[in-house]
Amino acid sequence: MVAIVSVLAAIGWGLFQDRVTSHRMIGVSKMLYNDIVTLRSLAVDSNRETRLLLVEGDEQLDPEDAQHGAWRLQMGDKSSGSTEWDTLPPDRDGVVSEADGIRSLERDGENETTAVSLAMWSTLEDDAIVFTPRGWVGNRASDFDSGYITLSLVNKRALADGIDERGVLRIARSGFVRLELGQNSALADGAVGSGATSR
Numbered sequence: 001m002v003a004i005v006s007v008l009a010a011i012g013w014g015l016f017q018d019r020v021t022s023h024r025m026i027g028v029s030k031m032l033y034n035d036i037v038t039l040r041s042l043a044v045d046s047n048r049e050t051r052l053l054l055v056e057g058d059e060q061l062d063p064e065d066a067q068h069g070a071w072r073l074q075m076g077d078k079s080s081g082s083t084e085w086d087t088l089p090p091d092r093d094g095v096v097s098e099a100d101g102i103r104s105l106e107r108d109g110e111n112e113t114t115a116v117s118l119a120m121w122s123t124l125e126d127d128a129i130v131f132t133p134r135g136w137v138g139n140r141a142s143d144f145d146s147g148y149i150t151l152s153l154v155n156k157r158a159l160a161d162g163i164d165e166r167g168v169l170r171i172a173r174s175g176f177v178r179l180e181l182g183q184n185s186a187l188a189d190g191a192v193g194s195g196a197t198s199r
Helices: 002-046 156-160
Strands: 050-056 070-076 085-087 102-104 116-118 128-131 148-155 164-172 177-184
Touching: 002 050, 002 070, 002 102, 002 116, 002 128, 002 148, 002 164, 002 177, 148 156, 156 164
Parallel strands: none
Antiparallel strands: 050 070, 050 128, 070 085, 070 102, 116 148, 148 164, 164 177
């Protein structure tokens, strides 16, 4: 009887861990989505460029490795062609608070998220998404693949089980952001499976 209870408890614990990691992946995907939307609005409101600077990504997506991923929310010094970037948000006294505009999924990072990684981005030459004061994405054409810049948050616990569960953000030239949540058990080319939902 004790053995049966132990086995059931172990199965239950594994399922619980899977659900927690899935929930975390969704939460981080929504955080990145909100950061992008905030930067776009800020560019329009301030009449200055803003950017999402991608600092750290997970190149291997090895399920045995720790999570990786970091980005910064920044404001430029001009409406176009900014040469200096401040990490957001500026405090009331005008001094930039460096910690607030930094997101880090890394171990001991501000937003540590066990088993969730930001996949490496493939098309961004300057590792950043820049928003113009009109709300458009100011990146060069080569940064777009099939009309979008794509970022992915990956559930590495699901990856260890052969399931590709991701939060995929697609950012259009117009500044429109689409968040798709879903899984693809085929582990194909990073596409989100048929169970995807949009936000």
